[in-house]
């Protein structure tokens with residue numbers, strides 16, 4: 001019966017869904033954000049909490065979000081309306097969809113700025129300035145770059161324009177093809193960088209930093225950041241995966257597909273960490289230097305390798321592709337909603353959303369230069385938007401998804417959509433979704449604000 005209800009085109013196969021969902025999951029979150037958050041929060045203990053959150057909270061919610069999408073077959077807002085009606089629950093559930101559209105907008109606004117940095121580095125790395133560069137030089141070049149509102153703004157504009165263009169063309173074609181070659185290539189480059197790191201002289205220290213948990217370094221805020229990062233990296237809690245689920249043919253196993261995606265996402269993050277921290281220690285840099293971490297460490301490696309400029313160009317190009325497939329996922333809930341409810345063409349919906357994000361993104365562009373002193377609660381606009389979304393809006397959206405799938409939707413429907421033939425597996429998912437995920441998020445919230 002789900003067959004009769006879909007309004008969108010569908011993926012061509014299970015592989016197409018896996019590719020698209022990994023395209024959404026794997027992005028700046030893995031390569032840029034995971035390393036710098038791990039660095040700021042003391043390493044091993046943060047990584048451990050992150051992995052736990054992925055396994056016990058992230059993966060069950062990912063399955064829940066995908067299954068709601070496939071059951072509802074529309075944009076998140078309308079999917080929640082339809083499913084609430086089916087479950088005879090309050091139509092207020094559609095506010096979860098709205099929360100998602102707004103989170104996506106906010107995230108994309110700054111995501112595009114950082115993606116702009118990475119895009120700029122495709123071309124910068126090719127300059128003689130980076131040859132045999134040391135840590136001080138690479139830091140100086142990065143600081144010079146980010147302090148120019150015009151350059152950073154320009155790259156942000158270009159990245160947003162590219163995102164809008166792809167989003168205007170719909171889900172299947174371009175995205176599927178891009179992801180198909182981008183993913184394996186990115187993995188290969190990371191393996192190469194990991195090998196380079198093994199010989200950098202800092203490998204032992206880097207591995208110890210990432211995998212030796214020192215719980216004295218982990219604060220309540222660090223635990224919250226780890227959980228937020230699990231949502232962010234898997235791309236949960238705002239309807240991206242819900243929309244992608246809505247294009248998923250009904251015979252495909254949601255459980256197996258999401259496990260593949262979550263596994264790939266986690267592997268890429270760990271591989272990025274393993275490439276970066278050895279360089280940090282070998283060059284006497286600070287792990288806790290923040291959002292500039294990969295832009296200050298990786299160029300040192302590229303500058304010292306022979307032919308490193310080419311390697312660096314390819315690497316940052318792949319980061320660009322990884323970022324753009326995520327950016328398209330971030331804008332998709334808004335585009336899907338506008339095409340359904342405002343009867344806009346896909347192209348118009350994409351253009352309006354794109355312009356909105358671009359404008360909002362200027363606040364993040366300026367956070368690194370002319371507005372670096374404009375602070376609220378001691379945070380720049382970029383930091384504020386980042387924390388508000390990753391550490392609050394996504395977990396709240398994710399819990400709403402879990403509660404809906406675990407408590408509101410009829411159990412038979414969840415069972416039917418998940419199609420886990422093994423009863424025990426279903427029971428595990430159901431338990432994690434009903435109890436562990438909501439309670440885990442609640443406990444981490446309370447801990448971070450100091451109530452526990």
Ligand code: TRP
Pocket residue numbers: 024025026027028029030107231232233234235236237238240326327329330394
């Ligand atoms: N997961 C992506 C990354 O790691 C970003 C992303 C895509 C995202 N879709 C999302 C983050 C939905 C939160 C919610 O770069």
